[in-house]
Amino acid sequence: MGATLRALRALVLLCGFYLLGLVLLAALAALDVASVTWAHGAVTGKIVLVSVVLAIPVVRGMFMLRTPEGDGPVGLAVTEAAEPRLWALVRELAVATGTRAPDTIVLTGDVNAAVSENPRLLGLRPGPRSLYLGVPLLTGLTEAQLRAVLAHEYGHFTGGDTRLSALVVRGRVQIGRTVGHFRAKADGKQAAERARQQQAAAKRTAKGKQAKEVDTAGAGVTYRLMAAIYTAYAKLYLRATLSTARAQEYAADLAAARIAGRDATASALREIPALAAAHDFYLESYATLGVTARQLPPHGQFFGGFGRMLTAREAELTRLREKLPTEPASPYDSHPPIADRVQRIEELPADGRGGQDDGPALALLADPARTLAALEDAVLTDEVRQFERAGEWEQLLGSSMAAGLASLDTPLHRALAFYTKDRPTLPALLTVIDDGQLWQLAQRLPLSEQAAAAKGRAFREFVRPVLRDSLQSMVLAEFSARSLLHWEFSWSRPASLRLPGSASDLDGEAGTEAALAAAVDAALADRPDTAPLRALLPPAPQPA
Structure with missing residues (x-):
């Protein structure tokens, strides 16, 4: 059709x-x-x-x-004077594809590339065109892969899909x-x-x-x-x-393979879902880490840190590239499954093009650091831009953890409120335990019907998991309130911490966690013993 x-x-x-x-x-x-x-x-x-x-x-x-108007993705419009290499590539591919180049290029904060057209006469006559290009995509793709992605998007132009x-x-x-x-x-x-x-x-x-x-x-x-x-x-x-949409995607993939090469097109298709999953993880675990403390990463690093994480987690990305989605996202998804698209491209005859590593696509930007900083100003909300900027990622991690621990509100906190007039604290909890009231306190936790009906040892086994998680968090909150926790930032693994006191003499993260776990288990034993936990606590400050 x-x-x-x-x-x-x-x-x-x-x-x-x-x-x-x-x-x-x-x-x-x-x-x-x-x-x-x-x-x-x-x-x-x-x-x-x-x-x-x-x-x-x-x-x-x-x-x-x-x-x-203005319903397109929010982003940073870039002129040919500001980004000559990017515009040159865009125009070159338009000529190779046999279509008209876009009138506007907008850089966005998504792992996505898209084209749009504002046609006339209900889509029967062409109109102004825009190219939306995600900076995280530029960060994770090579230039050869980017050529394939752009050629795919131009395939929609040549097929008239954007007017439709x-x-x-x-x-x-x-x-x-x-x-x-x-x-x-x-x-x-x-x-x-x-x-x-x-x-x-x-x-x-x-x-x-x-x-x-x-x-x-x-x-x-x-x-x-x-x-x-x-x-x-x-x-x-x-x-x-959407009945013909998947056929349009297949046709656009073939156009990309013809222009950019079979191998570049197949590798780009493999890379995009891996980058999308990695970017979601990056936003949740790194870029928005300091939201609770109303802090942002250093200027330019909200998007700039993504590349550092990709480099540090290359092994994980390799595994993601091999796990291609085999089903569409929904019955109404216009895109066929990535696995099917990759298979169709890889079945094409080898053409000797697109397999070489020609450098990151981000290098096409005249000044990547400046562009990443400008993109933050363009896409972040006014409220978020008012957040304080952390000097380093380590500072952002420390502020975020401190803010989260300061606002801690576990079931154990709420149960302990019945035993103290002030805000529930770890010393107050240890006093309750030493007084032999731990299991009476546990009766005030949210309990399932089975747990509430249990008695003796069975009851203790039911409530220990909740008590253990809450108590461990309270220990960390106590140290954080006294500025005694040291968090170690990493791009390749979860953040780790060091405890003061006896735990600081242990070797590495595993020793720290083992010391804390052992002290918590002792406090929650059938015969509770708070001595190991008290040994971890620093002396209480003496009044002047």
Whole structure:
């Protein structure tokens, strides 16, 4: 099916959205006429009011004729003067692919490359083009692999896919907004009804009466019904408009292999899912490490640290490259499974191109460090940019761990609150244990029915895992509060720590963990002994 026929089919399906709206409006109007004819008084007014309320989002959805501007990925637009090598590569590949180069290049913070076009006449005539290029992708790919990725994206241009996508996206946006409006209204009705019933229940309880169970199943049911109708059409729309999408991806892969070489295309396809998984891990474990302490990595390192982690964890990346996804992300995913795409490319005859290592793609940028810093300013929110900048990654780790431990709130903390007027602390807990009240304290922990029914040794075995985790955390919090913990930062493995006192004489991380685990186990034994834990604690500060 050609681009024009695909666009026409998308246009027909988009018209179906408007037809669905007209049918619903006609049904609501018929309901109003019937109520006026057959019903009387307040019933007629309620029916007309409900139909008007339901008609408003339908009409709004029908008049969303244009996709709002600025809906593309947030990023840093770069000019040809600022990034001449990148633009030269982009233009070179456009000529090789036989298509028009993009008018704009936007660097983003995602592991992704994408092209878009703002066509005219509902996608039947071309318009301005944009290339969105993720800096983490540049960080992890070689220049040869990047050429393959860009050639793949240009394959969508030559096939007219970007013009088709304008219609598809428009339909998705319109249907999605209409469904979202109905669901938001239903949720609002449900929340209001829940609040009303909870308030009534509180009044009955205050009067000594038994409160009724809160039941909001019927709240907002008409809105949910309308949302269900549009959701059903949305599924039909997606399945129909994405029926040729996978063929488009295969064709774009072949274009990439023709332009950039078989080996470069296959290796790029293997690399992208590995980079995506690694980047998710990097964001969670490194880049956003200091959020609880309202700290950011050194300027330019929010994205710049990703390359350092990739270098340190090359062995893990190698394993990820071999574990290619064999199933699409969802039934509506436009991309075929990566494993299938790689197999198709690797079955092509060897062409002797693209297998060489020609350096990192990030080197195409004129000043990578400056660009990474500018990208932070472009994509991070105003609130996040106000965070303090750590001088080094080690400082960021220490601040993050200290903030997390300072706000510690474990089940053991909450149980201990019954034994002390002040904020629960480790010394207070050790006093409770020394007084022989550990297992009475454990009765106040959240317990399963089986644990609550257990007695003696069986009960102790049930509660020990919760006690052990909480007590170990309390020990770390106590040392952190006295600035006695030393955290060791690493790009290749989890952060490790060193404890003061007797543990500092032990050899390495394993010895530190073993000393703490042994002291915690002694405190939680059938006959608790807090002496090993107290030996780890520094002397309490003496008053002046």
